[in-house]
Amino acid sequence: MHHRQRPRRDPVERLSRAAGDGGRGRRSASDTVEVTANQTTEHRDIQVAALTADPAQYTSAVVANSSIVPLLNDGLIRPLDDLIAEHAPDLPALNRITIDGEVMAVAFMANAQHLYVRTDILEQVGAEVPTTYEEVLEVLAAVREAGIMDHPWAMNTASGWNLGEEFVNMILGMGGTLFEPGSAEPAINSPEGVAALEMLAALNEYANPDFLTFDSNATQALWESGELAMAYMWGSRGGGILDDEGAAEGVVENTMLVAAPTVGGGDRPASTLWWDGFTIAANISDEDAEATFVALMNGLRPEIITANNDAAVWLLAGYTPGAPAAGVSATAEAGATPYPMLPYAGLMHTALGNELAQFLQGEESAEQALADVEAAYIAAARQQGFLE
């Protein structure tokens, strides 16, 4: 899981159960592979060590755009072309994460952050569903002015990974970039970067003052308690929000999932697209790799996807997009870009997460915050050998 607070446990648990075909128990997929799964929110921090061992601790790691990178960097996962040719020749190109001509992962679900709106509150202030962040600000002002809510807005702005992600979404939406093209040199201290930070600050004027502690669990709880008019949250939260559990009266039926807004006159939604997929460890025998591949593909067969239709935005046959998928689909169709799969993107993300809070607390200027991020990133990138 690339995102600590996002509950990916559901779909992945279903996948591993289906792969084992026997609930949580063990079942051998071959003489040497036993299907057991470790679904931990800390997987990003253990996967490199686990797959570096020879033989690897796990035969497969479930990854996303960002978390596949350290495995690729160290050559810890194997190409899947031979296994696909033998066992899944019809696998669509869409699911094949192909790097330099070799398939390195099989993507099975998609995710993105996008807008959630309360249609009843929008009606009260006579507003349309906004499609730009500038319109979002107008609607929020109207909601506050009408005395409906003081803090009608929330997004995942907890200091750390979440805050870094919101900045990445916003600067890409502004048409900016994270790095100089084709290089590991940072490029965020730009007019687009400043505009992105200022938009984040403007939006969070309408958020509860605790917003620097908001992760996905906190924003989902706020939404379900009916305290928000609009929010920017992960698509994967849609299923949990739209189910009948835990929400205050009137929230579920008035919740609509729509595309992420554009910003600053840009034409792409200010959001990044994410895929989740499985990889197979390099440090295992060919037989184990084959057994693992067969078991996981077995867990992704159409009848399983159909039976778990609303658990995720699946990228596989058997899936019928429903209301929880509407926001992710609309965001993808509107042309959002995938999160960059660059070997040094993780270092930039960490630096952003650590250095931006002071600006949002009003303690320093946007330019200073961005200069701090670049300095922190450069120090880390030198350590890791990406920059001289």
Add this chain to the structure above:
Amino acid sequence: MPHRTFFWFILPSLTAMFLFIALPIVSVVIQSLHVEHEQVLEVVETCGPFGCNEETRVDSEATRALREAEPLGRFNGLGTYVSRAHLATDELAAAWAESDSLAEFGSQVMNLPFYKALAFTLAYTFIVTPLVLVLGLAIALGVNGLPQRLRGVTIFFSLLPMIVTPLIGSLVLFWMIDADGIIGATLQLLFDDPELSLKASPTLTWLTLFVYGVWHSAPFAFIVFYAGLQTVPEETLEAAMIDGASRWERVRYVVIPHLMPLVVFITLIQLMDNFRVFEPIVGFQAQASATSLSYIIYSDLRGDTQQFGSAAATSVLTILGVAILLTPVLIRTWRDFNRKRA
């Protein structure tokens, strides 16, 4: 004890200390002097569910060859220590040259991650430690004055904050101080300010963490002092009473001098513990306003890329910090020890 016997007696402990304390420290020091190899990058076509792109990646075979030739990485000397992520010597010099006033210099220094973390760590250590001593002693004196029947129950409840795992304790409090939580909502009511949030401002976050630290550690000081109080000689206390000493004077001139070795002991333990403050920062999600040395080590070791060299350098600096903090207390103990022997 003859030296020979003494040697065999402590050999197992010495071996364990060498294996589990000395060797890891040596390894951390060596790691902190090295950085990763230069990454060999190449641009390849990457395709997925959202289309194809030209993306940079690490040439893992070429990088692996470099790594196998020199498994420790590139020798960087003290480069990591003086980099911006740690002592930031260049940035400090530049800030000194550019700033017109000490306040401006100070705010530029506080903008550097290591000094920001060090400032909170030291503030936490020097505020929480004395408060824990005072509060622990006060509780111990109070409990000691209770009728025998009530003492057991009181001691049990007084110890609870220490029994709760720090991460859990801080998480529980984190929810209680939320604007919708019992403490947060009560405070808003008391101060008649619906915007009041203990999580939002750095000052209030620091205060919350200090209060948490005292709450969590006071029971430790309490139980040690309480044990010490049972050994205060009755005759001396009675003699003081006959001389007309008030309750406060008895505490000041009889009890506290008697408990002095325990004060030193608790101070040592608390200085060490508080200097590596970590769990409450995670539990309270306080990293926007407060980071500590331990927290920045943790932050370096998490995420998609683990920065071992940087984490190792912070670890070595933490060890040095603990050594500097403990030196005055240890010197004092050593002098007392020598005086008693003489």
